Amino acid sequence: MVLEGTTPTAGRTSLPPIDTYLRAVIALGFASLRRAIPALGFFYFYRLGMGLYLALSTDSSSPLGIYDERTIVLTMAMQIVAYLPMLVLITTPFLPLQDSILRGEPRSFGTCVRQVLERLVPFVTSAITQAILLIGPPALFFTGAALLLGALPSKPEELVRLLVLASLAPSFLYVVVVGLFLLFAIPLIVLDGRGPLAAIRQSFGIVGRHFGGVLARLFIAFLLLVIASVAGSLPGTILEAATAAAGVDHPAFKIAGAIWGAAVSAFLFPFTVAALMVLYRAAVPARAGAAGLDASGEPEARPAASPYRFE
Numbered sequence: 476m477v478l479e480g481t482t483p484t485a486g487r488t489s490l491p492p493i494d495t496y497l498r499a500v501i502a503l504g505f506a507s508l509r510r511a512i513p514a515l516g517f518f519y520f521y522r523l524g525m526g527l528y529l530a531l532s533t534d535s536s537s538p539l540g541i542y543d544e545r546t547i548v549l550t551m552a553m554q555i556v557a558y559l560p561m562l563v564l565i566t567t568p569f570l571p572l573q574d575s576i577l578r579g580e581p582r583s584f585g586t587c588v589r590q591v592l593e594r595l596v597p598f599v600t601s602a603i604t605q606a607i608l609l610i611g612p613p614a615l616f617f618t619g620a621a622l623l624l625g626a627l628p629s630k631p632e633e634l635v636r637l638l639v640l641a642s643l644a645p646s647f648l649y650v651v652v653v654g655l656f657l658l659f660a661i662p663l664i665v666l667d668g669r670g671p672l673a674a675i676r677q678s679f680g681i682v683g684r685h686f687g688g689v690l691a692r693l694f695i696a697f698l699l700l701v702i703a704s705v706a707g708s709l710p711g712t713i714l715e716a717a718t719a720a721a722g723v724d725h726p727a728f729k730i731a732g733a734i735w736g737a738a739v740s741a742f743l744f745p746f747t748v749a750a751l752m753v754l755y756r757a758a759v760p761a762r763a764g765a766a767g768l769d770a771s772g773e774p775e776a777r778p779a780a781s782p783y784r785f786e
Contacts, residue, residue: 490688490757493695499753500696504746506576507569511584511745518565519741526733567591567598569748570665577756590665597664601671605657608675613646655690656682662755681758689754696750700743707739 491499508515568587575582591598620642656679663674682689711732718728 490685490692490754493692496692496753497696500746500749503573503576503749503753507573507745507749510581511569511572514565514584515741515744518744519737521561522740523733523737526737527730563591563595564588567661567665569745570662570752573749573752574666574756594665597671601660601664601674604671604675605660609650609653613649616646617642658682658751659755685758692754693750700747704739704743708736711735
């Protein structure tokens with residue numbers, strides 16, 4: 476797969492037009508589907524297991540016999556425990572897989588997993604650092620608001636709601652903005668061999684130079700993915716509505732809905748990664764035998780055009 480597009484000029488890069496970007500995402504997603512069927516099968520069964528657990532434990536009379544409160548806690552614990560292996564063995568290896576497709580030199584998914592495992596220490600270090608950056612300041616902010624609320628002699632309900640809203644709004648905005656600036660940290664580590672802290676610093680620099688373009692393209696891509704997900708989930712939604720209207724609560728219908736929902740998630744997953752990968756390789760074109768950035772986070776000057784062409 477060869478994509479036609481932007482080339483660096485005087486050490487700088489530019490993002491492809493939105494329509495070109497979307498076509499590249501779709502093409503890369505479909506190319507990934509063909510080359511990662513075993514991984515997507517594993518991803519499907521993971522999503523199916525989570526979906527079945529949720530579907531069959533929604534009340535105390537469920538086959539699993541678990542109350543709603545316990546279900547929520549246990550589900551969150553299961554997802555946290557299962558997330559790290561999924562991240563290392565399934566999600567992140569899609570980055571080198573799709574990168575190899577963009578280069579026109581496709582590799583096996585197993586080779587891509589080995590590449591991620593070779594970078595596991597900086598990968599985990601960066602992930603922990605990013606979590607601290609994302610969660611630390613909002614946590615401190617919430618702690619300060621709770622201490623302030625606890626120091627008040629009386630706590631009117633209106634004041635409590637105001638403080639909660641005043642804490643949630645800036646915290647949510649902070650997480651969204653900082654998360655966007657951290658967007659390229661993991662690709663920089665896995666694909667271009669950067670260290671954990673250098674990757675974070677350079678990700679901030681890259682997104683800062685292309686902030687509007689990155690935000691607009693990601694917003695449109697994920698909006699289309701949400702629309703596709705809703706459209707793909709319509710059969711399951713219709714089935715759920717029909718069984719609710721008929722007053723039928725048989726586990727078989729819930730299982731059917733979980734099977735369909737897992738299939739939709741597995742199908743759309745490569746396109747989600749492609750939305751990031753196409754942006755990354757447009758902003759950081761790789762050069763054979765070298766990383767795409769210099770020590771300051773600027774794209775390195777190249778004597779030849781980038782091998783990535785968006786068409």
